[in-house]
Amino acid sequence: MIIVIAVGAWLGLKLYKQAQEVSSEESQALSLLSNVQDVSQLNNANAVSTILPQLQAHTAKAATIANGSLWKLATHVPVYGDDITTVQGMTQSVNSLSTKALPQLSKSLQTLLGSQLSSGDRNISVQPIIDAQSGFSEADKDLQSELDQLKWLPEPHLKQVKEPYNLAVQKFTSVSGQIDQINNLIQVMPKFLGSDGMRTYVIMAQTTSEARSGGGLVGSLGSFTANRGAISVGEFHPNAEFIKLGGSHANADEQAVFQSPLGFAFDIRDLATFPDFSRTAETVKDVWQLSPYKSTVDGVMGIDPVFVQEMIKISGNVTLPNGMVLTGDNTAQFMLNGIYKDVPVSEQDTYFSYVASAAMNNVFKNMTATKMIKIAQSFSSLTGQRHLYLYSFHADDAKNFQDAGLAKNAPSSETNPETGIYLNENNPSKLDWYLHRNTVITRTSCNQDGSQTYHVAFTATNTIPAADLASGNAYILGGFSRIGAPGTPVERILFYAPQGGSIRNFSVSGNGGNPTQVSMDGKKPWTSVASIAPGKSVTYNYDVTTSINSQADLSLDQTPMGWLDPGVTYNMGACKIG
Known part of the structure; x- marks a missing residue:
């Protein structure tokens, strides 16, 4: 991590040279983490174990240097002391990853991948999965804890600290996300497969x-x-x-x-x-x-x-x-x-x-x-x-x-806030295959009470090709209910605020009605009807304020489309939660 001349002027050449050494060790460690940030790479039982000795050597050296007496003194430097604190925390988190979570993961992976799960065409041996549960659970818990600590470090001021810090968060998020995926299924699978009976x-x-x-x-x-x-x-x-x-x-x-x-x-x-x-x-x-x-x-x-x-x-x-x-x-x-x-x-x-x-x-x-x-x-x-x-x-x-999280409801968490946007086709048809949606979520402020405010821009576009529109296939195009013309989706849309939060300042462009608030299932969503002709779009803009207890970025929960890409763009640069 290069602590630039502004800090070097305060504490001298020795700190500067040590910072260069820390930077080199952390860069090599983060590069090695690329070997375990994709689940497909984890199918190799040796994927983790082969990198551990090198990874541990790099992270231990970086952590030892960054937590020495000279660096502890440097944390008191005005403004740039926060950057020193961030470097120290980062080296500790990456070192903990290499000495606790990843060795546990390596052991559990090798045991599971060496097990015989299939005992017939559609007969699964449940016991090896049960045996792997505790190891994956511990590794997952350690990873999530270290990621939380990493995210709550002070926001770096210097570009030379900010860039590697952001890279560390990115790598940690990727690795922890992959392990969390596997852990969730391993915890679910035995019960799902009737380990305790039919x-x-x-x-x-x-x-x-x-x-x-x-x-x-x-x-x-x-x-x-x-x-x-x-x-x-x-x-x-x-x-x-x-x-x-x-x-x-x-x-x-x-x-x-x-x-x-x-x-x-x-x-x-x-x-x-x-x-x-x-x-x-x-x-x-x-x-x-x-x-x-x-x-x-x-x-x-x-x-x-x-x-x-x-x-x-x-x-x-x-x-x-x-x-x-x-x-x-x-x-x-x-x-x-x-x-x-x-x-x-x-x-x-x-x-x-x-x-x-x-x-x-x-x-x-x-x-x-x-x-x-x-x-x-x-x-x-x-x-x-x-x-x-x-x-x-x-x-x-x-x-x-x-x-x-395997059976979602409307937004229900104050700490992990979501805004919900749900569509319901009212022109009986199969037109939602053509309705492409894009949502941009932009954080606009981090408020003193602990809440955050975001702007949400949701757009739905009718992309039906001329050839399909001309086919006259009423089963696809609808139009026979007299609710909408053939080829025109008519959507009853629900908008949900985050749990403990609020929505305000709706504006609509295109053929959509102004949302009104209703009561349903103990919540108070907003609702509107939009009619989207071929080649046309409707856009809803609104502001969201989260609960004062929110601890994560606002995300979108929505009606699924016919593909995996959710069409969501997040812009969170205005401020940092916490």
Whole structure:
């Protein structure tokens, strides 16, 4: 870390030379960390252990120098003393990483990767995963603690300190994020696979090309059973079988919000309308228990075509009855758009069921630790972006499912603030495949009471091609409800403030109404209806203030699109939290 002449003038050439030495050692250490900042690299049992001796030598030397008596004296230098403190804290954090978290991780990884997980076609040996839980949990805990300490160091003034500090935060965030992904799955997997006895989950398959707050219109329900590692995937049944069971599953507040422009029936099709997956899971269970397939239900999974595509990418291609091959690149496009063009309506449910069943079966077929690590990497982004939900009705399992963020609700954390933006298609169609969304979140101030203020700019653009618009395919284009013209999405949008925070100063450009505040499920979201013609956009601008207890940057929770890119840009340079 180069402490420049401004500091050198205070404390002399010796400190300057030591700073250059610290800089060299830390740079080499951070370079070595690149070997473990991607989950794919962790599939090699030696990926961590081979770098540890070199990494520990560099970090120990840097930490020893930076915490010597001369550096302790330098912390009292006006202004630039904070930079010295930051360098000291950084060297300590990176050294702790190399001597505590990474050795524990290396040991746990080598044990897991050396284990035999598959004991048959779809039979998984659960015990090796259980044996790995404590090691991964400890490594994850140490990493998260060190990352928190690193982030709370004083903001550096000097460019020569700021750049390596930011690099250290970036590397730490990447490594800790990767390990957190693996740890979450390892903590969940044994319970999910019925390590304590049989578990049966209802699988809710939804299509995001007809948006609902938490995903999309529910097309079918299936089942998944696990008993001490033995997996069985049941048949998927089309929504028509459940619609005829009748009954609305919404409360008065929900019905009031979604009574126009299209009055939602809140039968099986609309159960992802609730931003809280806890509500969705409960109502899906109720519907399942009214059907001929009723059974013990231990939890609910929610999946969509993006999840299916990611599982096909990991587990292998699926060949459709018509000979088409679905891959890790074309599955979502086919299931969200192509099927409505190329497959007769009478056969679409069969195709959906076939693909969903094949993907779920293949996920657990011939399981290896390497495959499980790949699944862990995908599960983090899939659950974070609402392409996948894992919800348990067992209190002892809940901490590893919904409490671990695998079944998102509307914003509920004061310390990790989110603003929620949820879309619901009111022009019955499959137009949300064409609706591309972009959101820019800019921090504008860090307030004295501990809260932060942000500006949010949310834009939705209708990108439907002229050829698709000219096709006249009413199943895709809609328009027959007289709510919107063919090819024009009509969206009931919900905007949620962070827990303990607020929204103000809405402005709208394009064909969208001014948001009004409503009550729903114990919260007070804002709602608006936007009609977005082909080639047009609508933009909502608003300001968000977080809770005084917020400890992280504001993030966006939103209705998933037909791809993994969430379309979010963050600008946080105005100030630093804390």
